[in-house]
Amino acid sequence: xxxxxxxxxxxxxxxxxxLFTVENLFPPLLAFAPGAxxxxxxxxxxxxxxxxxxxxxxxxLTLKCVLGALVTGNMFSLAYSLPSSLTSLCVQxxxxxxxxxxxxxxxxxxxxxxxxxxxxxxxxxxIAHANMLPLLPLMLIASAAAGLLIGAAVFFTVRLLxxxxxxxxxxxxxxxxxxxxx
Numbered sequence: 001x002x003x004x005x006x007x008x009x010x011x012x013x014x015x016x017x018x019l020f021t022v023e024n025l026f027p028p029l030l031a032f033a034p035g036a037x038x039x040x041x042x043x044x045x046x047x048x049x050x051x052x053x054x055x056x057x058x059x060x061l062t063l064k065c066v067l068g069a070l071v072t073g074n075m076f077s078l079a080y081s082l083p084s085s086l087t088s089l090c091v092q093x094x095x096x097x098x099x100x101x102x103x104x105x106x107x108x109x110x111x112x113x114x115x116x117x118x119x120x121x122x123x124x125x126x127i128a129h130a131n132m133l134p135l136l137p138l139m140l141i142a143s144a145a146a147g148l149l150i151g152a153a154v155f156f157t158v159r160l161l162x163x164x165x166x167x168x169x170x171x172x173x174x175x176x177x178x179x180x181x182x
Contacts, residue, residue, distance in 0.1 A: 008052055009052065017041070029142060039113060040150070043150050044060065046105070049096060050105075065085055066078065069081070080120055080123055084115075087119045089112065092111065106152055109150045114140060114147065118140075121139060
């Protein structure tokens with residue numbers, strides 16, 4: 001891994017952590033769901049997936065979750081955030097790699113937000129030994145709004161990035177595909 005790539009990962013991790021920290025300064029969006037946030041930091045993870053690649057996106061995501069839990073002093077939040085985030089990113093990665101540009105970045109983000117909330121409610125049900133799934137319809141409405149907003153932010157951010165940044169990421173993907181196909 002090159003120093004330039006590590007620097008990009010570190011920068012995007014820092015952006016994700018800053019967005020996570022700032023967002024935690026505000027009260028939850030939904031009164032019945034403590035911790036319900038719009039997920040601004042997920043924009044940095046999705047941007048990492050697009051401009052750098054899959055392993056880097058998973059590294060940025062994992063670091064964001066762990067460092068976010070340390071910054072907020074709530075290590076128990078990892079039980080909720082890490083499985084939900086990893087599953088969400090798996091879905092986003094699969095959609096982005098197989099269906100983009102047939103589907104938009106907003107659809108990729110919306111799918112990730114939806115999966116995140118489903119997994120998080122499932123984990124909360126297991127931890128609390130209570131059925132939290134009746135909250136699912138309201139959480140899906142919230143995830144639709146959040147997913148579309150984050151998807152639009154990612155779309156415009158990537159669109160405004162210098163083309164050299166995007167081309168470099170796409171060239172590396174093509175090189176990997178050529179090596180594996182030989």
